[in-house]
Amino acid sequence: MLLRWTEPDASFDIDYYELFKNGVSIGYNDGNFAALFETSAGNYNYGIIAYDMAGNASPISTILVGVNQPPDFELFNTFVSTFPGTLVNAYRDSALPSLLAPVDVTQTWLTHFSSHSWTTIQDQINAGYPIYAQPTPTTGSYEEIINYGSCNQ
Numbered sequence: 001m002l003l004r005w006t007e008p009d010a011s012f013d014i015d016y017y018e019l020f021k022n023g024v025s026i027g028y029n030d031g032n033f034a035a036l037f038e039t040s041a042g043n044y045n046y047g048i049i050a051y052d053m054a055g056n057a058s059p060i061s062t063i064l065v066g067v068n069q070p071p072d073f074e075l076f077n078t079f080v081s082t083f084p085g086t087l088v089n090a091y092r093d094s095a096l097p098s099l100l101a102p103v104d105v106t107q108t109w110l111t112h113f114s115s116h117s118w119t120t121i122q123d124q125i126n127a128g129y130p131i132y133a134q135p136t137p138t139t140g141s142y143e144e145i146i147n148y149g150s151c152n153q
Contacts, residue, residue, distance in 0.1 A: 001067065003046055004033040012052040013128070020047035020060065031101075041069035053130070085144030089137040102140025103133045 007014050017029045021036070022045050038044065047062040083092045083099055090101035107115070118124050121132070129135055 001036045001038055001044075001046075001065065002033065003036060003048075003063075005048060005061070007032060008050050008058055010050070010052045010056070010058075012054045012056070013130075014050050015053045015055075016051055018049045018051065020049075020062075021045070023047070038067045041067055043067075079146065081144060083142065083144065085142055087140075087142055089140035090142050099142055100133065101142060102137045104137055 003019075005017075015030075017032070019026050019029055019034055019036075026036075036046075043064060043066050045062055045064050047060045049060050050058040082094065082097050087099075087101075087105075089103060089105065090099055091103050091105050092099055104112075113119065113124070116124070116127070116135075118127065124132075124134070
C-alpha cells in the first residue's frame, strides 16, 4: 500500500506527519508518502495529521481503502531490509540500516554550505532550512525487488 499526500497550506513549514490505521497512531513521517504492508485482505481506514514547526496540528484527513488478498499468498516471515536496491537522490546508511531521501548525494558538507554562501549552520537556518540536509532535490526514490519464491507446504 503506497499512501501519498500533498503538503497542506500552513502559516509555518510542515515539520512532520502522524499516520493512523483504523484510528490508531502507527508512526510519524517527515515526507509526503508512506509504504505500508498489509498481510491480510480487508478494509483499512488510514489517516494523517500534519504538524507544523510551531506545533500546530491539522485536522485528520482519512481515506477508506479496500485491500485484496493476493492469490496464493500467505506471509510467513518478517523481512528486514539492508536496502540493497536502486537509489535515486537517496542516501543509504548501511550501519543502521536506514535511508534518507530526497538528498543531493553529490554534495559534500563543505560544498553544501559554500554553494549557498553560508558560513555557519545558523546561516542555513536563517535562510529557512532548519534540517541539515536541506535544501533538497524535489524527488527521490528507492526500489527493491523481493522474491519470496513459492511456498510448498
